[in-house]
Amino acid sequence: MPNQNGSVYGLTILSPIINDERATPSHDLQIRNYLATVPTGEGSPFALAPGTHLARLVVMDDVIYVGSPSIEEHLHSKYLVFESNCDGDLDSYLLGLATAVPQHLDAIWSHCVGYPGAANPQAFAAYMKACQIETTFYFAAVNDKSVPETLRALQTQRAVSDFIARHQGMNAALLQAEFAQFATRLKSEPLPASGSMGPLRGLKTGGRNE
C-alpha cells in the first residue's frame, strides 16, 4: 500500500477552501493568518497530539503554469494541503488529533468546504478521509520506529555520549556499577517533549551553510 512505508503512514490531504467573495479577509488568508500564530515547537498541536513525526500545512493557491506550449489552466478552489508523516493506523491518528487539539483543527479547517468540526471525532476522521489523496510513492529514511521510540533514542544517544566521555579509563568494577546506575536512571527519565530542541549543551554551532 503506497500510503504506508513500514510502520510509518504518509497522509496526504487536500481540503477545498471555501470560496466566498464576501468574506473579508478571504478564507485562505484567514487560514494563513492563523497558521502564522500556531507554535511550531513543543506547543505545536502536532506535538500535543500523538503520532506525528513531521507534518506541514500549505495553502495551495492554484496549479502552476510552466509556460508555452503547455496549456494554462486554473483551479476553481484553493486547497489546504495537509502532509503528515505519522505512526501507524490512520484512524487512530485522526481520532487522536480530534481528541487532543480540536480547537486548532476547528480554527484551521472551519474555512474548508464541508468541514464538520472536531467535536465529533468520527465525523472529523470521515471528512479527512474524503479529502485524502493516495500517495503514489512514499519514502521514509527510518520506517520502523514510532515517535516515542525516536524521542527516547535521541535522549539515549545524548546520555550515552556524556557517559562515555565521563568514564574513560575507569576501573572495571566501578565502571560496571556506574553503568548499572546510569541505565536505571536513563530508563526512569521522562520522555523529551516532541518538537523541543532538547537541552542546551553550550556547544558552538554556526558557519556558512549556503
Added chain:
Amino acid sequence: MSNINGKVYAMNAITPMKPWKTWVVRAIFFTLGHVKSLQQDLINLSFIEFARWVVVPRQRFPYLGNGQVKEDLKYDYLLFFSNFNGTWNQYIDAFSAVLSNGLNLVWRWSEKFPGSVPVTLFKEYIARVQFDTDYYFTAYPHATANDLKSAHIVQASLDSLVQRAPNCTPEEFRSAYLNFVIQVQAHLGDTGEAPVIF
C-alpha cells in the same frame, strides 16, 4: 510562512502531466516501490527524512459539494513533498548529481521538464513549480536524518549491553563495554541548533 523548522526543510512542488503519461509514472513508481534495490540512491541521499510523490488525476481533486465548483482540468498533476536536511541549493545539487537518471525517469513526463542535468535549468524549473509552506512541524527539530538513524543504533546497542551487564564479571563487563563503545562511537554526533544560514 516558513519552509524551515530546525534542521529540516519542507519542499512542495506541483507539475502538470498529460493524463496518458500519468500511467507511465504510476508504473515507474510501482516498480520503484517493489524493487527495493532501485531505491538505493534515494537511501544513500541520507539527508532525506521523508519524501513522497502523489499523482492527482484531473478528476480526483476532492469535491465535497456544498457550493464547491468541480474542477475542470486538462492535466493530471504530480505533487512532490520532501523533508530534507540542509539548504535548497545543497538538496537540488545533490539530487541532480546523484539521482539524475531517477529524477529524469519520474519528471520527464511532466510538461516542460528540462532534465535534471545541467543543474541550472533544473533549478530554474524547480523554483518555478515550487510553492511555499505555511506551517511546518517536526518532532525532532534538533536532529537530522542521520542523527535519527544513529540514535536508533545507539539505543539498540545500549539495550543489548544493559541486558548482558548483570551477568558479567567486572572484567567481562569491561570487554563488553569496550565493544559497545566501538559499536556506537561513530553514532554519537551532537544534536542541537541548526547551523546559521547566511
